[in-house]
Amino acid sequence: METLKGKNVLLTGATGGIGSHTARLLAGSGATVFLTGRNTEKLRTVAAESGTPEARTLALDIAQPEAVQALKAQYFSQLPTIDILVNAAGIGIIKTMDTLDDADFLRSLQYNLYAPFLLLKSFLPAMKEAKKGLIINIPGVLGKTPMAGAAAYSASKYGLTGMMQSIREELKRTDIRITNLFLGGVDSPFWDTIDLRVQRDKMIQAEEAAKAIWFLCQQPASGVVSEMVLQPFNHQVI
Numbered sequence: 001m002e003t004l005k006g007k008n009v010l011l012t013g014a015t016g017g018i019g020s021h022t023a024r025l026l027a028g029s030g031a032t033v034f035l036t037g038r039n040t041e042k043l044r045t046v047a048a049e050s051g052t053p054e055a056r057t058l059a060l061d062i063a064q065p066e067a068v069q070a071l072k073a074q075y076f077s078q079l080p081t082i083d084i085l086v087n088a089a090g091i092g093i094i095k096t097m098d099t100l101d102d103a104d105f106l107r108s109l110q111y112n113l114y115a116p117f118l119l120l121k122s123f124l125p126a127m128k129e130a131k132k133g134l135i136i137n138i139p140g141v142l143g144k145t146p147m148a149g150a151a152a153y154s155a156s157k158y159g160l161t162g163m164m165q166s167i168r169e170e171l172k173r174t175d176i177r178i179t180n181l182f183l184g185g186v187d188s189p190f191w192d193t194i195d196l197r198v199q200r201d202k203m204i205q206a207e208e209a210a211k212a213i214w215f216l217c218q219q220p221a222s223g224v225v226s227e228m229v230l231q232p233f234n235h236q237v238i
């Protein structure tokens with residue numbers, strides 16, 4: 001495993017169930033993290049817990065181009081390079097076609113697909129200049145297998161998978177690696193607003209999902225984990 005000491009990491013969704021544990025694990029292993037989320041209070045808490053100074057945090061709506069431009073400016077005012085980008089922001093709208101409306105569909109695409117696109121447009125050039133980097137995305141299993149009620153969510157997550165696989169082809173002559181993490185159900189606030197009967201106590205613990213990201217961040221640059229699948233033992237769908 002490669003050390004995280006001296007690595008500069010941009011983590012989105014740092015206020016979330018998976019992201020907050022990831023922030024603590026990465027910072028605890030010596031990485032220099034820059035944390036983003038939407039909720040200022042939660043961001044302050046995660047920053048304090050991970051020993052991240054306020055200057056290396058930004059609360060923003062990650063699907064707004066101007067906000068992502070501001071993030072880029074603040075990030076590079078604090079850190080000279082970006083070694084790892086972890087895209088851990090996202091929303092879950094799980095509704096069947098009877099109740100799914102236009103706003104649900106568009107919001108799913110905006111936060112789960114357009115936002116990672118905006119981040120790539122802002123941060124990929126610096127990785128290209130350095131000719132190295134690692135981008136970790138979390139399409140989840142619904143980014144490669146269907147589920148009833150997941151039309152909008154899967155559209156966004158299959159889109160994310162496809163976008164990242166295409167960009168991987170563009171980057172073949174660089175040392176920029178892309179990892180897509182296909183997680184099954186993780187017990188996190190993600191499920192708080194989803195009207196579906198699920199067994200949260202049987203899901204993967206958020207900290208365990210974060211440990212997978214932490215592990216991926218330490219893979220030696222000589223190889224690449226292009227995909228990882230981590231599912232609850234009692235609910236394996238792929």
Ligand SMILES: NC(=O)c1ccc[n+]([C@@H]2O[C@H](COP(=O)([O-])OP(=O)(O)OC[C@H]3O[C@@H](n4cnc5c(N)ncnc54)[C@H](OP(=O)(O)O)[C@@H]3O)[C@@H](O)[C@H]2O)c1
Nearest residue numbers: 013015016017018037038039062089090140185186188190
């Ligand atoms: N939980 C699961 O079962 C599961 C399974 C497979 C894949 N995933 C994926 O894993 C990622 C993390 O999920 P999680 O379980 O940690 O969910 P979570 O606890 O709901 O956290 C979601 C994170 O995304 C942030 N976020 C959402 N919309 C945003 C926006 N417009 N601008 C900025 N930040 C925004 C949230 O910020 P605030 O909290 O500050 O609003 C929060 O930090 C998501 O991409 C999700 O699709 C989750």
